Amino acid sequence: AQSVTQLGSHVSVSEGALVLLRCNYSSSVPPYLFWYVQYPNQGLQLLLKYTTGATLVKGINGFEAEFKKSETSFHLTKPSAHMSDAAEYFCAVSDSGAGSYQLTFGKGTKLSVIP
Amino acid sequence: KAGVTQTPRYLIKTRGQQVTLSCSPISGHRSVSWYQQTPGQGLQFLFEYFSETQRNKGNFPGRFSGRQFSNSRSEMNVSTLELGDSALYLCASSVEGQTKYGYTFGSGTRLTVV
Numbered sequence: 001a002q003s004v005t006q007l008g009s010h011v012s013v014s015e016g017a018l019v020l021l022r023c024n025y026s027s028s029v030p031p032y033l034f035w036y037v038q039y040p041n042q043g044l045q046l047l048l049k050y051t052t053g054a055t056l057v058k059g060i061n062g063f064e065a066e067f068k069k070s071e072t073s074f075h076l077t078k079p080s081a082h083m084s085d086a087a088e089y090f091c092a093v094s095d096s097g098a099g100s101y102q103l104t105f106g107k108g109t110k111l112s113v114i115p
Numbered sequence: 116k117a118g119v120t121q122t123p124r125y126l127i128k129t130r131g132q133q134v135t136l137s138c139s140p141i142s143g144h145r146s147v148s149w150y151q152q153t154p155g156q157g158l159q160f161l162f163e164y165f166s167e168t169q170r171n172k173g174n175f176p177g178r179f180s181g182r183q184f185s186n187s188r189s190e191m192n193v194s195t196l197e198l199g200d201s202a203l204y205l206c207a208s209s210v211e212g213q214t215k216y217g218y219t220f221g222s223g224t225r226l227t228v229v
Contacts, residue, residue: 032215043119043205043220051215090158094214101148101171101212105158 002027002093004106012112019063019078021109023091026072032100033074034092035065038108044090050074051096061085086113117141119208119221127227133194136224138206140187144219146212147189149181152203152223161204164189165212193226201228 007022025031032051036044048059055067061084065076074091091106120139128134140147149161160173164183181191187208193200203225207218 034214034217036220041222043222044207044218045220046217049215049217092158096215100214101146101163101165102160102173103148103150103158103214103218104160105150107157 002031002095002104004091004093004104006089006091006106006109008109009107010110010112012114013081014114015083016080019076019081019085019111021076021089021091021111023065023074023076023106024072025074025091025093027093027095030069030096031093032096033065033067034094034103035059035063035074035076036090036092036105038088038090040087047076047089081111081113083113083115086111119206119219121204121206121221121224123224124222125225125227127229128196130196130198130228132196133192134196134226135190135192136204136206136226138189138191138208138221140189140206140208141219144208144210145187146209147183147187148207148209148212148218149189149191150205150207151175152205153201158205161191163212170212196228198228200226202226 003026034049035047050067058064092103146165148163163171183189203223205223206221
């Protein structure tokens with residue numbers, strides 16, 4: 001069974017500082033990996049995903065993540081935090097290949113940005 | 116184009132009652148998935164439908180059921196509500212349902228059971 005661990009349920013950064021949200025996964029085969037963001041009272045929005053190919057993935061709003069198979073990690077980064085980045089971030093994993101219709105999510109990391 | 120529409124946005128029900136939630140996917144999307152979000156358990160997969168067929172089901176009791184109509188709209192039903200069913204229920208749509216193409220989520224229905 002797959003699982004996702006997000007280190008830190010709450011992360012605070014200053015505006016303009018580096019954002020680093022950590023995600024480690026457990027899977028018997030290389031999975032597909034995703035980061036979603038959730039703003040208050042809203043659904044989830046896809047930030048970026050890794051399926052195949054380049055291990056450094058760029059997403060929306062200046063975020064990027066790197067798939068490191070040896071470390072079973074998919075950490076999310078952004079060079080400079082903006083107030084609008086304050087939200088909850090979820091890392092998710094699914095089986096790779098055809099026939100994968102289910103996401104397994106981590107518990108989420110709430111990001112606060114201090115002015 | 117219009118996003119994923121979930122109705123109603125908020126719902127209050129009494130323990131023991133049943134409830135039906137609705138999800139209209141993005142036009143052209145034939146797959147609809149449902150997820151339950153609670154503070155304790157986080158986001159958990161309920162089920163996924165494609166062309167009116169349930170292809171995958173999460174680990175939830177039989178009180179949770181769903182269906183999909185020919186126009187791809189989907190409903191989920193929870194019977195004999197329990198206090199623990201209080202949650203945000205999220206619907207996600209995609210063209211074919213495969214995770215690698217990403218999902219578009221609705222804003223959810225917040226169910227409170229009293």
